[in-house]
Amino acid sequence: MPKVKIPRKSTNIDMTAMCDVAFLLLSFFILATQFKPSEKLEVHTPMSVSNKVAELKDVVLITFDKDGKVYFSVSDENKNQKADIIEAVNTSKNLGLTPQEMQSFKNAQSYIGVPFSQLKSYLQKTPEELAGATLPGIPVTDTLNNELTEWMRAAVASFQGKTMNLMVKGDNKAKYISFKGVIDAFKKNDQMKFKMITSPEGVEPGTELYKKNLTATAK
Amino acid sequence: MAEMDTSSGGGHKKGPGVKKQKKLSTRVDLTPMVDLGFLLITFFIFTTTMSQPTAMQLNLPKDTDKPEDQNKVKASGALTLMLGANDVIYYYEGELLPDGSNFKTTNSKEVRKVILDKKRSTNPEDFVVVIKPDNEATYKNTVDILDEMSINVVKRYAMVDISPVEEQLIKATEQASGGK
Numbered sequence: 534m535p536k537v538k539i540p541r542k543s544t545n546i547d548m549t550a551m552c553d554v555a556f557l558l559l560s561f562f563i564l565a566t567q568f569k570p571s572e573k574l575e576v577h578t579p580m581s582v583s584n585k586v587a588e589l590k591d592v593v594l595i596t597f598d599k600d601g602k603v604y605f606s607v608s609d610e611n612k613n614q615k616a617d618i619i620e621a622v623n624t625s626k627n628l629g630l631t632p633q634e635m636q637s638f639k640n641a642q643s644y645i646g647v648p649f650s651q652l653k654s655y656l657q658k659t660p661e662e663l664a665g666a667t668l669p670g671i672p673v674t675d676t677l678n679n680e681l682t683e684w685m686r687a688a689v690a691s692f693q694g695k696t697m698n699l700m701v702k703g704d705n706k707a708k709y710i711s712f713k714g715v716i717d718a719f720k721k722n723d724q725m726k727f728k729m730i731t732s733p734e735g736v737e738p739g740t741e742l743y744k745k746n747l748t749a750t751a752k
Numbered sequence: 753m754a755e756m757d758t759s760s761g762g763g764h765k766k767g768p769g770v771k772k773q774k775k776l777s778t779r780v781d782l783t784p785m786v787d788l789g790f791l792l793i794t795f796f797i798f799t800t801t802m803s804q805p806t807a808m809q810l811n812l813p814k815d816t817d818k819p820e821d822q823n824k825v826k827a828s829g830a831l832t833l834m835l836g837a838n839d840v841i842y843y844y845e846g847e848l849l850p851d852g853s854n855f856k857t858t859n860s861k862e863v864r865k866v867i868l869d870k871k872r873s874t875n876p877e878d879f880v881v882v883i884k885p886d887n888e889a890t891y892k893n894t895v896d897i898l899d900e901m902s903i904n905v906v907k908r909y910a911m912v913d914i915s916p917v918e919e920q921l922i923k924a925t926e927q928a929s930g931g932k
Contacts, residue, residue: 548782555789562796579895582903587807597891700807705892709835709885712894713913728807729895740864741905 576704581731582742588698588728593688595681596644599704601711602670605684606644615639617691622683628653648672648680673714681718689722699727808898829878831870833863833897834914836922837888841897845870863897867904881909886919 576598592608607615619638623630626649634656637643646668647655658666673681688697699719703712719727736743827847834842841863871879881901885894894911901909 545779545781548786551786552782552789555786555793559789559793559796562793566796566799579892579899581808581895581899583808583899585807585809703891703895705890707891708887709889709891709894710887712891713885726809728809729898731808731895731899734899736903740903741868742903745905 576702577706578702578729578731579705580734581729582734582736583731585728587700587730590698591692591695592698592700593685593692594700594702594730595715596702597670597704597707597711597715599706600670601674601707602646602668603673603681603711603715604644604646604668605671605681607688609641612639614688614691615643618684618687621687621690622649622652625683625687630656645684646670649683673718674710676714676717679714679718679721681715682721685718685722685724689724699724700730701727702730808895808902829874830880830882831867832882832884834918834922835883835885835889835893835897836926837886839890839893840926841893842918842922842925864900864904867900867906871904871906876907879906879908881906883909883911884914884918885911886914886922 576596590608590610591614594606594608596604596606598604607618616635616639619630619635622628623635628649630653634653637656637658638645640660642660645652645655648669648671651669655668671680671684673679701712701715719725736746828845830847831845832843836842843863843866867881883894883897885897898909898911900906
């Protein structure tokens with residue numbers, strides 16, 4: 534009887550190539566992600582269903598943390614506006630700032646978190662010193678002495694002719710009174726429109742907005 | 753006399769990895785490695801798109817002393833929400849009655865039902881929500897309520913300061929419920 538040889542075929546596929554492709558894609562994505570500039574202030578923003586993306590240019594950002602401390606900053610690309618702001622504040626409040634101190638505000642990633650009385654000494658500090666320091670924040674709760682109004686006035690004047698994207702980034706636990714102080718400063722400068730930075734949240738199915746979005750996309 | 757069996761029993765076993773053979777297989781199965789690679793890829797794909805913070809637009813009404821705008825709104829169509837401490841929300845429909853009988857309490861989950869009920873029962877032109885946060889309300893409460901406005905597609909709403917009468921009512925309600 535002839536021996537029947539069952540032809541054996543290998544069922545193992547060489548996965549090396551697949552692995553190479555996978556890691557190439559991975560490297561691409563790792564390199565392509567832009568890291569956010571490390572937050573010097575720990576702010577946890579509330580979530581909202583808004584899907585409009587926050588602007589990155591021409592931004593005047595008011596941040597307030599959970600203790601209600603208010604910080605004022607301008608986006609880094611607007612060097613001219615930053616220069617105008619610090620000079621306007623210097624002349625109106627007679628702070629006597631030296632060009633070096635004004636330069637430290639014009640640097641990237643700078644923010645103001647002190648009342649005018651401490652501004653001169655604050656601007657003398659280096660970023661390393663500031664990194665660990667706890668700042669008192671700009672006073673806004675006192676209606677008679679809302680210092681943010683001054684900063685906003687300088688900001689509005691410097692952005693004349695350009696659209697200023699006014700943004701508010703608040704911490705979840707901040708009390709309404711700080712937010713109200715910030716809003717009052719805006720109102721005094723006639724800034725009625727502003728955006729609040731939030732974390733994205735999905736729209737719950739079944740709600741009116743969800744249905745509205747469905748009909749909008751269906752058209 | 754005896755045959756030296758050098759095949760070492762490799763004939764009846766499937767696959768190259770054979771036991772009791774002097775040469776051991778050097779083949780490594782890379783399938784789990786590929787799975788891991790793709791898992792990491794999908795992780796990075798999802799995290800890069802989600803890192804952009806979104807912005808919520810808020811337009812404040814002009815602070816005019818003229819009560820024209822307030823008069824245009826029919827009092828019966830108004831729903832007033834007051835934000836208190838500990839995520840509690842007090843509300844009343846229409847105008848505040850002198851004895852405060854329509855002053856009710858709710859929390860952030862129930863408020864959507866309240867808003868929708870009121871929205872369904874009133875004329876769309878007259879429906880307006882007035883939001884009054886008190887000093888103990890957190891920023892999160894405020895943003896959540898504004899978010900509810902857009903979730904429930906409320907076209908007219910306003911954020912104003914709380915009045916002393918309402919503050920007193922809130923304090924009284926808090927004391928009454930705190931005592932229980």
